[in-house]
Amino acid sequence: MADAYAGKFLKATFPTQHVLLLEFNRPPVNAFHEEFWLEMGAIFRKVDRDGDIRVVVLASALPKLFTAGIDITALGKFDPKEEPVARGFRTRVYIQEFQAAISAIEECRVPVIGSSHGVAYGLAIDILSACDIRLAAANSIFSIKEVDVGLAADIGTLARFPKIIGNQSLTRELAFSTRPFKADEAHQMGFVSRVVPGSREEVVKAAVELATVIASKSPVAVVGTKHLLLHSRDNPVRDNLSYTATWNQLALQTPDLPIAAGSALTKKTPQFRSLPKL
Amino acid sequence: MADAYAGKFLKATFPTQHVLLLEFNRPPVNAFHEEFWLEMGAIFRKVDRDGDIRVVVLASALPKLFTAGIDITALGKFDPKEEPVARGFRTRVYIQEFQAAISAIEECRVPVIGSSHGVAYGLAIDILSACDIRLAAANSIFSIKEVDVGLAADIGTLARFPKIIGNQSLTRELAFSTRPFKADEAHQMGFVSRVVPGSREEVVKAAVELATVIASKSPVAVVGTKHLLLHSRDNPVRDNLSYTATWNQLALQTPDLPIAAGSALTKKTPQFRSLPKL
């Protein structure tokens, strides 16, 4: 069944029940070209509709690194001799489709935990920023690298990163200078929730453990929490409160509520129903 | 006079001039049921109109904890056999009135300092998030607990918590997993301004001291600062600057300005007029 979520560049396994582990697998450095990111977007859209998957862990299958970022050949898509407006219009659509592939992580209804180790440069930050939670192996090293290839990061880093870490001074320093930063600094600024000693193996293990905890909770509650936190990020408090009331006028009718209440009394682990397939 | 602000579940005292100390008092665990939160909301609306109270400290009178959260019986209000739309419409109003009781803390014109110790779970986070400043006793332990009872937190945590700590990775981890976190972690993520060694007594003392400092400042300046910071949280910089100019076209006419200037010269403590009763 995991095969249904695998691709040419992504491995898929179920390390624990309801937890899907997706791993980038394009040696030697997981460089992203168009085919790769479109595949990733499509898989997350598929996960979104599945009901059994409750949490995704997104990691790299390569022992040395998460991803070195975009495949430089993907930047040279457009003919520099073309008339600027036509070239620009086609560039815009290309960017939007690229953005959509990354935003599919955010739009996937279940939580996605990004698990990084080694080099995580450029597009790595765009991808990790679209995850809900980030864990980093101690050997992780990050860089908002886009300025070094002559462009402003347009696939999500500038949109999401400052809202994740809540630190404009550091965001701008890192984005202007492309200075690499390590796991500890990433933790201190709030980019990652936790630093896991070790490398790939250890951080994936920790991410799967966290995912397993989340997967044991009421799926209706978890999915609603992700949905409402995304609304909260992009809206004033008052509007979010009002939206939340509208969301919960239905969600509070879930059978998960009495199940959770019952298990609290009996001290047994509650067994929740899976989400509906969409 | 403090009695005017007391209730069935809330004690009210004036530890120092212009500082109101409100303490939850529903043994054994300050569990919140509808009567409790409506009472709290009403008291804050009353404080808002008073002119003499300049700062509120919100704490628990129970030696062991802040609050264990919602009284589980308050969740079972609606008949699961009722037709879903009717049930949903009534749920929505119930949520909105609940939200309004908590938002009364935020809408109260003077600063509110939340002072926590021991367990502060579930609704505790919603309440503390509506305060302006939070101090924590070293023995505090927090949890965004709602997912464990099968629901997405709808009374303010999802709306306010991420904007307080500015850390989306941690917000989501805590909200999805309900992992408890201690005072030090709360401080590091920015949920509380300071950790006070000890428990209830020590943190309340520290909160009252901070409140006393703030109460010595120009009330017009403090009230305006709270008002404008709330606007700032929910609006773009440009709109906030414009709104601020409109606010201060009146507020700068306060006699507090020459009083403050005068006391700067004479090195005496300035004595400011109280706010108008509303």
Next chain:
Amino acid sequence: MADAYAGKFLKATFPTQHVLLLEFNRPPVNAFHEEFWLEMGAIFRKVDRDGDIRVVVLASALPKLFTAGIDITALGKFDPKEEPVARGFRTRVYIQEFQAAISAIEECRVPVIGSSHGVAYGLAIDILSACDIRLAAANSIFSIKEVDVGLAADIGTLARFPKIIGNQSLTRELAFSTRPFKADEAHQMGFVSRVVPGSREEVVKAAVELATVIASKSPVAVVGTKHLLLHSRDNPVRDNLSYTATWNQLALQTPDLPIAAGSALTKKTPQFRSLPKL
């Protein structure tokens, strides 16, 4: 050429290529009166149109401090006996012009690095908050001081500071109480990116070094990154992604892209064209 950017109260030099160092120079304490802030605003508007300047470092020329804040005489501009509405309307315009002078830092297309040492009180925070990156000498001491003179900070601190540090609890405590905070706390909360051991000389040196790194990058990429991060701060993720695609439909046509790609292959330092004069 640096003289073109100097003023009566601001020194201007070019410590390294493309890096402009502006230094406040109104002894004894760099107190800001109207003439001073209007001059500063005008200089930043001039920098914005220059093409050769790629980064600005904003510091103080006085060895002891950054700035003690507003010149108290600038507060007494209006006649308290004037009819309140007329007085208010004129106050509003006065505030808006003051805000515009500070916002000129933010609106300047190239990055501005604030470099502080010693006392940085009141208006210092408004000014530093309008910078992109902040470095602090270890002897820096900050205070959101406005409440002490009887007013709510209206020149940018309340609008920008909480969005820089992403910590509402601390923002409000500092703004209500005017409590001074030192370099280390400023770093921990995210107000400054780094603490530099020493005082004026050391921090200016560090700021110029960082500026020099940034000045070596593609100016089109850096300018776009600043522009898009400001948009990101004030807009939802989805709108920012869409705006970014529209911005980059042109910006990706820059010759800096092939230059950067070429230098990546040849391992030579890329030489980018300056921005167009405006």
Next chain:
Amino acid sequence: MADAYAGKFLKATFPTQHVLLLEFNRPPVNAFHEEFWLEMGAIFRKVDRDGDIRVVVLASALPKLFTAGIDITALGKFDPKEEPVARGFRTRVYIQEFQAAISAIEECRVPVIGSSHGVAYGLAIDILSACDIRLAAANSIFSIKEVDVGLAADIGTLARFPKIIGNQSLTRELAFSTRPFKADEAHQMGFVSRVVPGSREEVVKAAVELATVIASKSPVAVVGTKHLLLHSRDNPVRDNLSYTATWNQLALQTPDLPIAAGSALTKKTPQFRSLPKL
């Protein structure tokens, strides 16, 4: 039962099933003072929670006019010798409570039809603008009168009127000049849906007939339509579509849907359940 919705200045009757007719009744000119508007606000909040009332018609019981507007004595509430900031703070709360009384019309979940005849000046426009639909007797005469008493309309006209008529040129002319306009012009500009020949009696009859039609429809559908149209007025299209999907994920589960479908087949008038009491 109608008495439950009557007040000292408002008559209440049920001309047809589920239709509440509220009539202003403060001779000689329905001048509004604080007691009057607070009473009106309270009644609408009560209607909002009732389940049996499906439409409200808001009219005047006086044969000659709708209302001449605010009772001039209500403007002189504040002491001109009071210190401006204190006076201003109290004025602000007074305005907000006044606004809340008028907004109660808009916030009432069922549609409100404003039925005007004769003079409808000043506050009359604020009140009518908060209604969902407006009908006018041919002898109606309107004026945005506030400028003539020295103030900018602050109880809703400036917020709602331009969004009702979608004509900025006329809105501003009428608001700046206070020029009275008659029923036909009001119809042409879109302020009223229809002009009814005659005066009070005729227009109330027409309003009740329209109300009766609406009251025969699915209350869940009508209430949802009002709710979503208010959201639509204040939000971008994309956000409204998303909110609508969230609203209807519950609302489409109403038994009114199969009832409506069934009656379409049987050609019988559908009988819908009333809304839940809140």
Next chain:
Amino acid sequence: MADAYAGKFLKATFPTQHVLLLEFNRPPVNAFHEEFWLEMGAIFRKVDRDGDIRVVVLASALPKLFTAGIDITALGKFDPKEEPVARGFRTRVYIQEFQAAISAIEECRVPVIGSSHGVAYGLAIDILSACDIRLAAANSIFSIKEVDVGLAADIGTLARFPKIIGNQSLTRELAFSTRPFKADEAHQMGFVSRVVPGSREEVVKAAVELATVIASKSPVAVVGTKHLLLHSRDNPVRDNLSYTATWNQLALQTPDLPIAAGSALTKKTPQFRSLPKL
């Protein structure tokens, strides 16, 4: 080539150069079921990427009517016995996909002219509202019909219709009461730009003529105008001005500008290049 844009329920022809005529063709009443609307959405997404099509006319191939609205069977998709939350979640996705099919009209970069005749009920209004311009045959009859089937219109009417006609009084009357309205009233309220005497044949002819005029203009200018008007509808004036400057920093580099200028001098019809394929 027109066949590339035809479908099972939509006819496609090119009545004049660069003008695509799409006609609903599902006798007897163009009732929309899921297959139909998904097909329509897919075709508009295809048109969006074509470069040669400059305007679309959307009409009905049936001589008697535009469309009677949704196929009632499409409403009964969900099992009423299913648990409400699961049912709701699946309903929400169903609505969103339905909305996306209609929004594809709006998101198609070239103008779409809706051409209606005869009955245009329910979904007809959602579809026409997503068009840029509407023409109506004199025999057209419209109704916002959704309330009669027990639901609030959720596919676009409530989001777009009030912003098209700029008349809240009429919008709400029509939406609450489902009252049918004829071509002349539709014209007077601004829903349609023009009433064409006659029926299907005449209005399609008029729409194609208007389309042909638009197709003769600079495609870059027309596409930009549509894009910026959609932005204008959903954003404040200041933000739209700023966005427009960013859009036109590229778009003004089009060769269409000198072509248009040249043809103005030579009085010859300008020949513009087609848009780039996407």
Next chain:
Amino acid sequence: MADAYAGKFLKATFPTQHVLLLEFNRPPVNAFHEEFWLEMGAIFRKVDRDGDIRVVVLASALPKLFTAGIDITALGKFDPKEEPVARGFRTRVYIQEFQAAISAIEECRVPVIGSSHGVAYGLAIDILSACDIRLAAANSIFSIKEVDVGLAADIGTLARFPKIIGNQSLTRELAFSTRPFKADEAHQMGFVSRVVPGSREEVVKAAVELATVIASKSPVAVVGTKHLLLHSRDNPVRDNLSYTATWNQLALQTPDLPIAAGSALTKKTPQFRSLPKL
């Protein structure tokens, strides 16, 4: 004194007290080049700060027409051989300065009445749309002409026109097709408030009469009304109500209020104080 407001291309007179008549005067067709629009912007910024001018009438001094629009030579400013990004960045600033000159009309605190006759094409619509009220001589003819020169209108028409007329169908038809429309159609769609029989002389006379009426009202009330209506156009109802309360907490302290009340009793024309100079 009127000379202070005149320019090389604008005549200035005071036809009645407090009313400034500004007339475009660049024969033969009032074609706008950069010098012309910058001059106009500067004059409106000057008017904004004057206290005696209460209303502006903006018209053309040429007997035949309002303006034929932009001087075509102003479009050819940029070198088509320049590198696209540099060219684009300079274009953007050029547009923004142009926009600012037109927005100065809107930002001028007193009402501006646009008075058109004869041809009013292209930029004429941008300018008239920035006015508060528009009157048209019967011989007026309008066109949103920009598409005919190969560009999307970027100086204000697309931002303001649809919000003035509240009719998206017509806005788009006119903007895509450049179809000219006459005074009567302009009136019917709400672009102008009134059609005045005749040409230049008659419409200017009517505009001055209307201006004179407005100039007799309380300047504080009129200026506040303009300010709040602009806020209302760009913000949700709830936010506008809140902003209005903040504005009026000061503005209601104007001496104009008792003056207006007094004159209502004595039936004498009230004499209001002028606004403060800024």
